[in-house]
Amino acid sequence: MSMFLLRWSLGVVLTLTLIPLAWGAVAAEPGTLDNNCFACHSDPAKLIPAIREVMGCAEAIPASGASEGEG
Amino acid sequence: MEQLAPHEKMFVDPAFAEDANHGSIGCHECHGGNPAEPDYLAAHNGVVRDPTFPDPGPVCGDCHPDIVEKSRASLHATLHPFTRMIDARSGSDSPEQHVIVDKTRQAHCGACHSSCGQCHVSRPTYVGGGLLNMHFFERNPPWREVCTACHGSRIEKEYLGENKGVPPDVHWRKRFFRCIKCHSGEEMHADASGAANRYQAPDAPKCIQCHASIYDDAAPSAEQHRMHKDKLSCQVCHAVSYKNCYDCHFALSRTGEKFFINKKSELDFKIGLNPLRSDARPERFAVLRHVPVDRNSFRYYADNALPHFDALPTWKYATPHNIQRRTPQNAACNGCHGNENLFLLESDVAPEDRIANKNVTVPLEMIPKRIEPGVSGRGAEQAKPSGGSQ
Numbered sequence: 308m309s310m311f312l313l314r315w316s317l318g319v320v321l322t323l324t325l326i327p328l329a330w331g332a333v334a335a336e337p338g339t340l341d342n343n344c345f346a347c348h349s350d351p352a353k354l355i356p357a358i359r360e361v362m363g364c365a366e367a368i369p370a371s372g373a374s375e376g377e378g
Numbered sequence: 379m380e381q382l383a384p385h386e387k388m389f390v391d392p393a394f395a396e397d398a399n400h401g402s403i404g405c406h407e408c409h410g411g412n413p414a415e416p417d418y419l420a421a422h423n424g425v426v427r428d429p430t431f432p433d434p435g436p437v438c439g440d441c442h443p444d445i446v447e448k449s450r451a452s453l454h455a456t457l458h459p460f461t462r463m464i465d466a467r468s469g470s471d472s473p474e475q476h477v478i479v480d481k482t483r484q485a486h487c488g489a490c491h492s493s494c495g496q497c498h499v500s501r502p503t504y505v506g507g508g509l510l511n512m513h514f515f516e517r518n519p520p521w522r523e524v525c526t527a528c529h530g531s532r533i534e535k536e537y538l539g540e541n542k543g544v545p546p547d548v549h550w551r552k553r554f555f556r557c558i559k560c561h562s563g564e565e566m567h568a569d570a571s572g573a574a575n576r577y578q579a580p581d582a583p584k585c586i587q588c589h590a591s592i593y594d595d596a597a598p599s600a601e602q603h604r605m606h607k608d609k610l611s612c613q614v615c616h617a618v619s620y621k622n623c624y625d626c627h628f629a630l631s632r633t634g635e636k637f638f639i640n641k642k643s644e645l646d647f648k649i650g651l652n653p654l655r656s657d658a659r660p661e662r663f664a665v666l667r668h669v670p671v672d673r674n675s676f677r678y679y680a681d682n683a684l685p686h687f688d689a690l691p692t693w694k695y696a697t698p699h700n701i702q703r704r705t706p707q708n709a710a711c712n713g714c715h716g717n718e719n720l721f722l723l724e725s726d727v728a729p730e731d732r733i734a735n736k737n738v739t740v741p742l743e744m745i746p747k748r749i750e751p752g753v754s755g756r757g758a759e760q761a762k763p764s765g766g767s768q
Binding site: 343344345347348349351354355357358361362 | 385
């Protein structure tokens with residue numbers, strides 16, 4: 308009986324420990340899935356070539372001129 | 379305002395992930411897309427650049443429900459007065475034509491809106507967008523990148539003194555006030571659905587909120603302030619020349635790009651009859667600014683699209699942002715009294731626009747009479763002709 312209780316308790320503890328860990332692996336916590344976003348959006352060396360590819364720019368990306376609102 | 383290079387617009391500081399308020403929210407929870415997808419093009423499928431427009435509820439509403447609820451109907455979100463003004467001029471005689479006008483308004487005027495994200499995270503899309511501070515949320519939006527990015531050609535130039543010969547606003551020159559000093563978050567977020575124009579929006583600033591003591595005996599020029607109370611708007615005495623725009627037309631380029639041409643804009647100063655006279659704004663005279671509208675503004679899309687053009691004046695109540703303590707018109711009584719040049723007369727208005735402006739032009743007999751020396755004893759000396767101010 309005591310062995311059964313011990314195993315049961317161990318099972319509960321493990322379950323309660325593993326569920327948050329498993330959730331953390333799939334949820335978009337910083338440092339996990341979002342790393343894929345940050346990998347580019349926080350690294351100009353990757354971001355600039357990607358933008359060039361999307362924009363079809365072979366060379367430097369031009370910055371457009373100063374703007375002026377109409378208000 | 380300098381534009382950002384494309385990569386600068388979307389560079390995110392890795393430290394943003396540690397931001398106490400917003401850093402723990404996954405990118406895709408607001409922007410969509412699929413961060414698990416290794417190919418960056420596939421990962422961006424369904425990505426929304428500004429998830430706070432048109433409805434900020436799903437992304438901002440959980441934590442900021444009150445602000446979201448009000449700001450859905452704010453002036454910056456709805457541009458509600460634009461709709462009212464254009465509808466009043468287009469009328470409802472022809473439902474087909476009204477559809478064209480409405481689509482044109484949405485395409486051209488409607489692009490000039492803002493949102494939670496376009497004030498607190500990025501520059502407004504209308505001026506090219508771009509993150510303000512590497513995706514950190516700015517509680518107080520930086521005014522040069524957000525406010526005057528859109529309100530540039532009139533407000534910014536007036537306020538900073540960038541119109542030739544016109545000094546900066548005293549609130550900038552002496553106190554370096556930023557927009558938010560007068561235009562609070564409460565005003566920006568306020569539900570303005572019941573406002574016919576921006577001056578009726580809740581929490582709009584009024585000079586008297588800071589200058590409540592101007593009528594006190596000890597206040598400088600207290601007598602003048604009392605004498606003119608409820609007769610003149612503050613700007614009649616304290617603003618100087620400001621920009622007036624005429625004949626704005628909008629169309630599509632050969633490649634389908636939207637554009638507009640403003641055929642004429644000039645500095646001028648005109649006092650007219652207050653078109654918004656009410657208990658809240660009881661003054662008889664107010665400064666008026668010519669707005670860019672023209673009866674043919676929509677001509678590219680439809681002929682005679684504004685058949686009721688005369689329903690509203692083209693000279694509108696204005697609060698130029700170039701306030702001065704001393705101005706040519708307040709330097710002496712006769713700077714204004716008897717000075718016809720300051721007033722919007724019928725002859726100042728294009729003949730075809732005189733009906734539209736009949737309620738705001740000043741009849742000659744309403745111009746305050748010149749005060750002759752010795753009559754009032756209140757300094758009827760000649761106004762100084764200088765355009766300068768202190």
